[in-house]
Structures are given as structure tokens and as C-alpha cells.
Amino acid sequence: MENSYLNLVLFSEKRKNILLLLKEGPKSLEELRNSLNASPTSVQPQIKLLKGRDLLCGTRKKYELTLLGDIIAENMQNLVNTMETLEDKYDFWANHKLDGIPLYLLKRIGELKHSTFTKPLDESSMFSPHTEFVENISKSKFVKGISPFIHPLYPEMFLNFAERGIDISLIVTEPVLERMKTEFRPEMEKFLALENTRLFVYDKELLLSSAVTDGFLSLGLFYNSGAYDHANDIICFGPEARQWGEDLYAYYEGLSREVKEI
Structure with a gap:
């Protein structure tokens, strides 16, 4: 196994990085x-080793991946993205339920690599909308939301967005729908x-909340508790x-029923 692709690529940071750079x-x-x-x-000895296993080709003026090298680099990039995503926010991912995320999207969790945390507008109120969410949603052309709860400000806020021409699609639970019918009927009609x-x-x-627009994705989860x-x-x-985020929304929309009136 001394000359295996596993040893060749993953056990050398320099060779791994060469492949990832050439993936670009x-x-x-x-x-x-x-x-x-x-x-x-x-660098040259590492290139020689990679060329020897047909992972890249070319000369010092231009190196590029072979088809085999491209396949390995693609899968390696996915692994690197996944590890960096999880390590960057380890406490968050480890302490929250991931059950609401379908398996095929969990396998693509590396696509959330470049993410930050957003905080409530009013940190003294646990139900306050989040700063970046409110700031960015008003600039969007469409909003696709998933929510297991209803914020008192949301019915009027989403109505205002819709009246301004923003396409709004929402997925809620049965208890949330019942609250809409009783507490926010005029807005929902x-x-x-x-x-x-x-x-x-x-x-x-x-087991999650989400909003995706043409500009951003927001994702909230439940604690393990x-x-x-x-x-x-x-x-x-x-x-x-x-x-x-759009794929997550499409997954849940496919399992939901549409409400035409309340």
C-alpha cells in the first residue's frame, strides 16, 4: 500500500494542495x-510523484489535472469543505439536532463552508428577528421559508414584502397554521x-427553520435538548x-400540502 492513492494524496499536505490548486x-x-x-x-518532487500516478500532466510552464486527477481532486475538495465547515463551527454542529436535514444534504454540508452567525436585533428578547435576516430579506426578489413557529412580527412583515412584489413561499406546521387562522387571519387572507x-x-x-432568497441562506436548528x-x-x-437552501426548501415542499385559503 506504499504507493496507494490514499497515501499519495491524503498523507501529504503539499500534494493535496497541488491537486486542489490545479482543480481551479x-x-x-x-x-x-x-x-x-x-x-x-x-514542489517539483511532489509534481513528479503525482505525474507518475497519472494525476496531472504538463510541463513547468503549465500543469493540469488528468481526468483521474480531476475525479480525485473533486472528491477531495468535498471532503475538505465538509471538514472545514464542521471544524469552523464545531460546537454549533455538535450541540444541535441535525435530524431535520435530509441525508443527501448533510452529505453536502461543505457547501455551507463560508458562513457566519447572525444575532437577534434585540438580544434581550429570545424571539427577536435576526439582524442580517431583516436587513437582507427586504432586498430580495424571492423568499422561500420554513418555520416551526410564528413570530408576531412575521405575518405583517411578509405581507408587506409580498405587496412590494417579492415572491413569498412559506412552509409551516399545522399548529402554526392554526395560530395564523386565529391570531393573524386578516393578514393571512x-x-x-x-x-x-x-x-x-x-x-x-x-426540526429546523430556514429562509433562502436570491441573496442569502439563513438556517436555524434545535439544541440536542x-x-x-x-x-x-x-x-x-x-x-x-x-x-x-433551495434544495432543502424543495425537499420539504414536496412533503407538504398547499393551503389556498384560511
């Missing part, structure tokens, strides 16, 4: 050396009367994270 596109020896902050004499709004009900327990974490939402602005 062809590079010269000088470009690789500068990116790695290494001398040519320390106006909301559902608009052409750019949709409302769905998920009949089972929702069962209590919802109102203080910390993950927020991401990159295209991969937004697609992850």
Missing part, C-alpha cells in the same frame, strides 16, 4: 510555488389573495449555500 485550473510551476509559499525544489404568494403545511414535526436555538442562526451568502 492549469498553473505553472511558479504559480504553484507562490500559492504554496514553497521553493521549486520542494390578504397574503393568500396575492398572486406572488404560496403557503404550505408540513404535517410532521419540523429539544429547545430551539433562537440566539444563533447560520447565514451564508455564497451561491452554493443558496442552492443548498
Whole structure:
């Protein structure tokens, strides 16, 4: 196993980084050396080893991945992204329930690599909306939300957004729908009367909250104890994270029934 691909790639930080750099596109020896902050004499032996196993090809003026090298680099990049995502916010992921995230999206958790935490506007109130959520949602062209609870400000807020032309699609639980019917009926009747709004009900327990727009993804989870974490939402602005959020929404919409009127 001395010459296995596992040993060749994963047990050498320099060789791993060379493959990941070439995944971005062809590079010269000088470009690789500068990116790695290494001398040519320390980089060239690693390139020779990778060329010897047909993972890259070319000359010092331009190295690029072979098809086999591209396959390995792609899977390695996914692994690196996943590990960095989990390590960056280890306490958050370890202390929260992940049951609400379907397995195929958990396997893509590395797409949330570039994320930060967003805090409530009013940290003295556990139910206060989060700062970045409120600031960014008003700039969006569409909003797709999933929520196991209802904030008193949300019915009027989402109605205002919809009346301004923002496409709004929401997934809520049966208890939340009942609260909408009794406590926020006027707002919800106006909301559902608009052409750019949709409302769905998920009949089972929702173990997360989420909002995805054309600009960002916001994700909230429950603690392992069962209590919802109102203080910390993950927020991401990159295209991969937004697609992850849209896929999460599509998953739950497919398991929900649409509500046309209340």
C-alpha cells in the first residue's frame, strides 16, 4: 500500500494542495510555488510523484489535472469543505439536532463552508428577528421559508414584502397554521389573495427553520435538548449555500400540502 492513492494524496499536505490548486485550473510551476509559499525544489518532487500516478500532466510552464486527477481532486475538495465547515463551527454542529436535514444534504454540508452567525436585533428578547435576516430579506426578489413557529412580527412583515412584489413561499406546521387562522387571519387572507404568494403545511414535526432568497441562506436548528436555538442562526451568502437552501426548501415542499385559503 506504499504507493496507494490514499497515501499519495491524503498523507501529504503539499500534494493535496497541488491537486486542489490545479482543480481551479492549469498553473505553472511558479504559480504553484507562490500559492504554496514553497521553493521549486520542494514542489517539483511532489509534481513528479503525482505525474507518475497519472494525476496531472504538463510541463513547468503549465500543469493540469488528468481526468483521474480531476475525479480525485473533486472528491477531495468535498471532503475538505465538509471538514472545514464542521471544524469552523464545531460546537454549533455538535450541540444541535441535525435530524431535520435530509441525508443527501448533510452529505453536502461543505457547501455551507463560508458562513457566519447572525444575532437577534434585540438580544434581550429570545424571539427577536435576526439582524442580517431583516436587513437582507427586504432586498430580495424571492423568499422561500420554513418555520416551526410564528413570530408576531412575521405575518405583517411578509405581507408587506409580498405587496412590494417579492415572491413569498412559506412552509409551516399545522399548529402554526392554526395560530395564523386565529391570531393573524386578516393578514393571512390578504397574503393568500396575492398572486406572488404560496403557503404550505408540513404535517410532521419540523426540526429546523430556514429562509433562502436570491441573496442569502439563513438556517436555524434545535439544541440536542429539544429547545430551539433562537440566539444563533447560520447565514451564508455564497451561491452554493443558496442552492443548498433551495434544495432543502424543495425537499420539504414536496412533503407538504398547499393551503389556498384560511
